[in-house]
Amino acid sequence: MHHPIAQLFDGHEDIEAEIDRREAQSVARTADVDAHHPRRLTLTVAEIITETASTRTFRVRAADGGPLPPFLAGQYVGVFADGTSRPYAMASSPARLDHYDLTVRRVATGRISNHLIDTLAVGDGLTTTGPMGTFHHNPLFHGEDVVFLAGGSGVVPAMSMIRDIVDRGLPRRLHLIYGSRRADDIIFRDELDAIAAEHPGIRVDHVVLEPDPSVPGPTGLLTAETIEALAGPPAGRMVYVCGPQALYPYALEQLTRLGHPRRRIRFEANGAPAHPEAQPHWPDGIDPAEEVTVTAGGTSFRTPRNRPLLDALEDHGIRPEAACRSGECGLCVVRVVKGEVHTAEEARLRLSDGPFGYTHSCVAYPLTDAEIDA
Numbered sequence: 001m002h003h004p005i006a007q008l009f010d011g012h013e014d015i016e017a018e019i020d021r022r023e024a025q026s027v028a029r030t031a032d033v034d035a036h037h038p039r040r041l042t043l044t045v046a047e048i049i050t051e052t053a054s055t056r057t058f059r060v061r062a063a064d065g066g067p068l069p070p071f072l073a074g075q076y077v078g079v080f081a082d083g084t085s086r087p088y089a090m091a092s093s094p095a096r097l098d099h100y101d102l103t104v105r106r107v108a109t110g111r112i113s114n115h116l117i118d119t120l121a122v123g124d125g126l127t128t129t130g131p132m133g134t135f136h137h138n139p140l141f142h143g144e145d146v147v148f149l150a151g152g153s154g155v156v157p158a159m160s161m162i163r164d165i166v167d168r169g170l171p172r173r174l175h176l177i178y179g180s181r182r183a184d185d186i187i188f189r190d191e192l193d194a195i196a197a198e199h200p201g202i203r204v205d206h207v208v209l210e211p212d213p214s215v216p217g218p219t220g221l222l223t224a225e226t227i228e229a230l231a232g233p234p235a236g237r238m239v240y241v242c243g244p245q246a247l248y249p250y251a252l253e254q255l256t257r258l259g260h261p262r263r264r265i266r267f268e269a270n271g272a273p274a275h276p277e278a279q280p281h282w283p284d285g286i287d288p289a290e291e292v293t294v295t296a297g298g299t300s301f302r303t304p305r306n307r308p309l310l311d312a313l314e315d316h317g318i319r320p321e322a323a324c325r326s327g328e329c330g331l332c333v334v335r336v337v338k339g340e341v342h343t344a345e346e347a348r349l350r351l352s353d354g355p356f357g358y359t360h361s362c363v364a365y366p367l368t369d370a371e372i373d374a
């Protein structure tokens with residue numbers, strides 16, 4: 001129904017027909033975008049694959065049996081479990097959308113990794129976000145010859161990238177240098193070695209901390225010498241880094257020693273900083289373990305300064321939307337109405353966020369008593 005005033009104009013039928021046509025187009029486009037970028041996925045665990053003693057792959061399919069939304073190798077979904085969520089990268093190939101493989105390694109203090117490995121069974125349902133994240137290959141900026149430094153379960157996005165190259169016959173060269181503690185910790189070892197043997201563009205080197213006769217080559221950490229001995233000088237190539245938090249400053253230091261520029265290194269976001277007080281803008285003399293009072297969602301609670309606001313809010317039943325939990329996606333944004341918070345340098349805030357009191361709660365820490373609009 002169009003406004004009666006339109007009828008005062010000559011040719012209004014044509015204009016109204018055009019408006020109707022564009023509205024229909026817009027509805028169709030929105031439905032298309034929603035199908036590719038759904039807020040939530042309802043999945044079923046179809047299979048559980050034991051990768052190593054501490055690692056399982058949960059092969060999940062859409063509960064309605066249909067294809068899953070497309071993603072780029074290296075992206076993740078936020079898995080909801082036990083009142084919170086964690087990002088897990090897909091290990092599977094984006095060329096196969098009948099399933100996603102979510103590979104989870106047990107972390108000693110990891111609430112959700114333990115929960116998933118101990119409780120999830122074939123046939124169970126699982127709710128996740130749609131695919132997200134920016135840690136993926138961009139042929140325009142990254143070129144077709146890349147090095148991937150992985151530590152532990154940081155190999156998961158590399159596995160997806162390698163499967164993608166193989167499935168689509170991409171011309172990309174990828175050299176994976178994969179550090180593990182012991183030989184039996186290496187995830188996807190048989191498949192990685194088989195692919196490397198068959199595909200000249202894919203090279204895989206395992207580096208273990210504890211020497212083992214089944215793993216030839218250098219042992220120890222991924223030092224500059226080891227990287228250079230295996231991959232040659234990385235000059236001109238994009239280097240991806242994914243692994244435990246300690247790998248990031250270490251890999252940066254080693255690559256810098258090789259003269260590799262920071263702009264040619266891509267780090268996967270990897271959780272909130274465990275020690276925000278180590279960041280340069282944490283104020284002097286503020287005890288990170290001391291508790292402050294946070295007021296949000298009609299309730300007040302005490303929480304230590306070094307607990308991310310998002311975790312503290314979830315502890316008290318307040319659940320802002322969240323996915324990356326690393327300051328990157330911006331979904332967990334909250335407004336600080338009163339008090340002061342430390343926003344970690346990982347937060348990718350918009351220029352306008354700071355002046356209006358917005359912060360990313362997954363990497364924000366209350367420094368004083370604070371009131372939060374969540």
Ligand code: FES
Nearest residue numbers: 323325329330362
């Ligand atoms: S959950 Fe992504 S920025 Fe906080």
